[in-house]
Amino acid sequence: MAHEMIISGGTVVDGTGAASTRADVAIDNGRISRIGDLSGEQAGETIDATDKVVTPGFVDLHTHLDAQIAWDPEMRPSSYHGVTTALIGNCGVTFAPVADGQARYLAELMEAVEDIAADAIMDGLPWNWNSFGEYLNTVESLNPTLNVVALAGHSAIRFEAMGDKSCDEGVQADDKELARIVELVENSVKEGAVGFSTSRFLGHRVPDGRLTPGTWADPRETQAIQEAVVRAGGRGGLFQVAPDMQTRFQVEREMFQTGAEVGCQVLFSGGAGRPEDVQRWNDFFERNHAVGNRINSICHTRPSGSFFGLAQQSYLSTPAWRELMKLPTIADRVEALSNPATREKLISEAKENGGFGDAAARLHPLGMEE
Numbered sequence: 001m002a003h004e005m006i007i008s009g010g011t012v013v014d015g016t017g018a019a020s021t022r023a024d025v026a027i028d029n030g031r032i033s034r035i036g037d038l039s040g041e042q043a044g045e046t047i048d049a050t051d052k053v054v055t056p057g058f059v060d061l062h063t064h065l066d067a068q069i070a071w072d073p074e075m076r077p078s079s080y081h082g083v084t085t086a087l088i089g090n091c092g093v094t095f096a097p098v099a100d101g102q103a104r105y106l107a108e109l110m111e112a113v114e115d116i117a118a119d120a121i122m123d124g125l126p127w128n129w130n131s132f133g134e135y136l137n138t139v140e141s142l143n144p145t146l147n148v149v150a151l152a153g154h155s156a157i158r159f160e161a162m163g164d165k166s167c168d169e170g171v172q173a174d175d176k177e178l179a180r181i182v183e184l185v186e187n188s189v190k191e192g193a194v195g196f197s198t199s200r201f202l203g204h205r206v207p208d209g210r211l212t213p214g215t216w217a218d219p220r221e222t223q224a225i226q227e228a229v230v231r232a233g234g235r236g237g238l239f240q241v242a243p244d245m246q247t248r249f250q251v252e253r254e255m256f257q258t259g260a261e262v263g264c265q266v267l268f269s270g271g272a273g274r275p276e277d278v279q280r281w282n283d284f285f286e287r288n289h290a291v292g293n294r295i296n297s298i299c300h301t302r303p304s305g306s307f308f309g310l311a312q313q314s315y316l317s318t319p320a321w322r323e324l325m326k327l328p329t330i331a332d333r334v335e336a337l338s339n340p341a342t343r344e345k346l347i348s349e350a351k352e353n354g355g356f357g358d359a360a361a362r363l364h365p366l367g368m369e370e
Contacts, residue, residue, distance in 0.1 A: 002041070002044065003026040003033065003043040004027055004028050004043065004044050004045070005027040005047065006026050006027075006041065006046050006047070007025040007027070007046075007049050008038065008039075008048055009022070009049050010022070010049025010050070010053065011049075011053050012053075012054045013053055013054070013055045014055070015055065015056050023035050023036055023054075024039070025054055026041070026043070055082060057082060057083065057084025058081070058085075059085045059087065060085070060086045060087065061087050061267065061298055062087065062090050062269065063078060063086045063090065064110070065078065065088055066088045066093075066094065066110070066150075067110065067120065067121040067124055067125055068116075069088075069142050069148070070124035070125050073143050073145055074145045075145060075148075078146065084147060085146060085147040085149065087150070087194070088148060088150045088151070089151035089153050089193070090242070091113065091197060091242045092153045092154035092155045092197050092199040092204075092212060092213070093106075093110050093113050093114065093153055093155055093199065093212070094106070094152060094197070095110075095121075095135060096129055096130075096131065096132045096134070096135035096136075096156060096188070097130060097131050097132050097135075097156060097157065097160060097187070097188060098127075098129070098160070099160055100130065102159070103122065103127045104118070105159065106159075108206075109206055109207075109212065111207075112206055113199070113204045113212060125138075131188075131191060132150075132187065132192065133191030133192055135150075136191065136192045136193075149194045150192070150193055150194065151194060151197040151238060152185060152188035152189065152193040152197070153196075153197050154197065154199065155199070155213045155214055157184045157185060157188070158173075158213035158214050160180070161173065161181045161184065167210040167215075168216070169210075169215075170216065171216070172216075172221065173217075178220070178221060178224055181221065182224050185225050185228040185232070186228045186232040187232075188232075189233040189237060194237065195229055195237045195240060195265070196225055196226075196229050196238070196239055196240070197240040197241070198217070198222070198225075198242070199215060199241075200241065200252065201215075201242040201243065201269075202215070202244055202246060219251070222255050223255075223258050223262070225239075226239055226258065226259040226262050226263075226264050227262050229264055230262055234263075235263035236264075236265050237265065238264065238267055239266050241255070241256070241268040241269070242268070243268050256268060257288060257295070259295075260288060260293035260294055260295050265296075266296070267296050267298065268296075268297050268298075269297070269298055270297030285297075310330050311330055316346075316350055318346075318352075318353050319349065320342070320345045324336055324337075
């Protein structure tokens with residue numbers, strides 16, 4: 001029998017949890033047709049996978065490639081690592097729905113949260129949409145190499161419904177505003193969004209320093225959104241969260257559980273933690289999964305990294321370092337460092353306070369031994 005393609009001699013890891021095995025993989029009509037010993041069969045094209053691993057394509061669950069698709073349709077580096085599907089629109093930061101004249105606000109919000117230049121976003125994307133469905137049509141027209149699925153974001157939707165006050169702490173949506181939020185969520189899901197995303201993380205800020213729209217949304221709003229996701233798209237629609245585990249730990253867990261109970265697949269950013277944290281979360285997951293609640297967390301498979309310098313740094317917080325970082329420009333900070341006494345004070349204070357303190361442990365929770 002002749003196949004369109006055979007990937008031969010590789011170690012197949014099928015993603016089910018089964019042990020890896022040496023096997024050939026046949027592909028016909030764009031689909032896997034056989035897996036096994038195909039040494040006696042012919043193919044129009046053969047790829048030698050000897051000493052290589054053959055797996056299903058990976059799904060990258062947390063990307064911010066929303067704008068990059070426009071100038072880099074290969075969506076690197078995700079496409080370099082076996083990813084075949086990318087989820088965009090995470091952390092509540094999305095480009096749709098958007099009213100006329102509000103594109104710049106969403107671009108600057110993305111820059112503030114994810115450090116992607118607003119000018120590049122504005123110049124790179126055509127901004128020829130208002131609704132989420134129109135946005136997805138534009139994404140498709142950009143011919144991305146990977147499959148792309150998208151979440152509707154809280155920031156865009158809440159700003160559309162509430163305006164500038166959507167960022168204010170203590171300000172909740174009134175009945176009319178909440179109805180508009182729910183309407184926008186339902187419309188976005190009906191038009192192709194696979195769910196909804198929100199950020200409640202206290203490090204995500206808009207350019208004026210306030211926290212992003214949705215950060216302070218109360219349980220009344222988040223549950224109404226969760227119910228809208230299920231109403232519009234059925235059970236299993238995603239509800240993705242960058243949570244606030246510092247000050248609202250119990251509130252966040254209750255939000256996860258409520259979302260799962262109404263029918264959402266809840267996905268939140270959990271990072272990495274101490275062994276006791278792992279066990280605590282494992283108990284939470286097992287308890288919910290036992291009753292059919294679908295709650296999962298994404299976490300680091302390797303230590304995190306952090307870029308910092310004279311433009312931004314948050315780890316050295318001694319008096320001298322705080323004074324240095326208050327200077328308005330990088331040039332001012334460089335000039336201050338030209339003073340030997342200033343440098344000596346910065347170094348001595350940092351040493352006295354344990355250098356980076358617990359920041360090293362937070363960046364490398366699995367340890368720093370060689």
